[in-house]
Amino acid sequence: MNLSQRDKIHNWHPYTQHKTAANFPAIVKGKDALLWDENGKEYIDAIASWWVNPYGHSNKFIADAIYKQLTSLEHVLFGGFTHEPAVVLSEKLMEILPSNQKKIFYSDNGSTAVEVAIKVALQFNYNKGITKTKIIAFEDAFHGDTFGAMAASGISFYTQAFQGSLLEVVRVPIPTAGNEEKALQVLQDLLATNEYAAFIFEPLVLGAAGMVMYSPEVLDKMIALCKDHSVFTIADEVMTGFGKTGKTFATDYLINNPDMMCLSKALTGGTIPMAITTFTQEIYDGFYDDDVNKALFHGHTFTANPTGCAAALASLELLQTPEMQANLKRVNQSHLEFENKIKSHPKVKTTRVLGVIFALEIKTSSEESYYGTLRNKLYNFFIENGVILRPVGNIVYVLPPYITPNNQLQKVYQTIENALEIV
Numbered sequence: 001m002n003l004s005q006r007d008k009i010h011n012w013h014p015y016t017q018h019k020t021a022a023n024f025p026a027i028v029k030g031k032d033a034l035l036w037d038e039n040g041k042e043y044i045d046a047i048a049s050w051w052v053n054p055y056g057h058s059n060k061f062i063a064d065a066i067y068k069q070l071t072s073l074e075h076v077l078f079g080g081f082t083h084e085p086a087v088v089l090s091e092k093l094m095e096i097l098p099s100n101q102k103k104i105f106y107s108d109n110g111s112t113a114v115e116v117a118i119k120v121a122l123q124f125n126y127n128k129g130i131t132k133t134k135i136i137a138f139e140d141a142f143h144g145d146t147f148g149a150m151a152a153s154g155i156s157f158y159t160q161a162f163q164g165s166l167l168e169v170v171r172v173p174i175p176t177a178g179n180e181e182k183a184l185q186v187l188q189d190l191l192a193t194n195e196y197a198a199f200i201f202e203p204l205v206l207g208a209a210g211m212v213m214y215s216p217e218v219l220d221k222m223i224a225l226c227k228d229h230s231v232f233t234i235a236d237e238v239m240t241g242f243g244k245t246g247k248t249f250a251t252d253y254l255i256n257n258p259d260m261m262c263l264s265k266a267l268t269g270g271t272i273p274m275a276i277t278t279f280t281q282e283i284y285d286g287f288y289d290d291d292v293n294k295a296l297f298h299g300h301t302f303t304a305n306p307t308g309c310a311a312a313l314a315s316l317e318l319l320q321t322p323e324m325q326a327n328l329k330r331v332n333q334s335h336l337e338f339e340n341k342i343k344s345h346p347k348v349k350t351t352r353v354l355g356v357i358f359a360l361e362i363k364t365s366s367e368e369s370y371y372g373t374l375r376n377k378l379y380n381f382f383i384e385n386g387v388i389l390r391p392v393g394n395i396v397y398v399l400p401p402y403i404t405p406n407n408q409l410q411k412v413y414q415t416i417e418n419a420l421e422i423v
Helices: 001-011 060-070 086-096 109-126 147-152 156-165 180-191 216-228 279-286 306-319 322-342 371-385 406-420
Strands: 027-031 034-037 042-045 103-107 132-139 169-172 196-201 232-238 260-263 275-281 350-355 357-362 395-398
Touching: 001 395, 027 132, 034 306, 042 395, 060 306, 086 103, 086 306, 086 371, 103 109, 109 147, 109 196, 109 260, 109 275, 132 156, 132 180, 147 156, 169 180, 169 395, 180 196, 180 216, 196 216, 216 232, 306 322, 322 350, 322 357, 371 406
Parallel strands: 132 169, 132 196, 196 232, 232 260
Antiparallel strands: 027 034, 034 042, 103 275, 260 275, 350 357, 357 395
């Protein structure tokens, strides 16, 4: 048996109905924007392996930093100890985060970064003797799969089996163009009840919803409303962080800063699972007390793992190089040129671009389900043609490694054009 066949014996994959799933390609090698399976077939990784790999696979600069760290200190518990990689990483992040962010809490992945933020919002109020137990989130949001993050997520088939076990979250319409005033009014009405601890949002782009985009101006108004009502704002930058939108963080487009930020995915350049939640000094001070019971009793075994911190430091260094910043602009320009070419195609309903993110919505006669027939047909077509893309229903998006060369981007675009002919 080959790897793909052996995989099916014991492994349970995410977001997969194994009864209907085919054998998965077994990837044995990656370099830059390319992956190769056990049969030697080459794929362009046009979604950066779920948005985590901006600097390319098998990046030597990050690998060397990881190896160097492994030979001095691979891990030490962060409860009661500290170490240089975590200290230096916190200092480096403070140089690029919004100016109101002062404290960093380390965890393992995007879901846990969100989980920490939600728990902090709820416990801050509890510590003050204030009863605020509800959260506000966008419709169709996705914030992760742990219970707090899942509760904040609005994609129902992910969460419907657990509805009776989730904290209470009330939803606001996504403030897309033409829908801004309605969303603002719904938010205003919710805030007036004084029942909500936090408003969590994916800034400017809702990834799992199909790269749905909205303006920084309306988000600034939403954050201002929350500040007026003493409701914390949580920017989930797990997907958008570290260059995806063209700026280091999507919140860099804003005037008003969020109270908390959630970071993961590209944080370590796609190498080691790691996440960070950042906070204002005010939030940290809400836990700083002689009463031990007011501490944040939350932790992970691999919190602030030194090897992960070393990978993150190398990733930050790469992001800030002139070459990588030029790549961000190059990919964005390439997307804009393709958008201009494809937006008038008779089978294309809408297109949108922000930073290195391109999305295209295909016209359909009926609403397409998230993992429906059209999506599966498109996905299989892309894989057969050596391009890794994961459509969301009838929405095809591209979010490639920043280092993807122009000829590979053109192949991705051409494959999308070819796919339109089969739908």
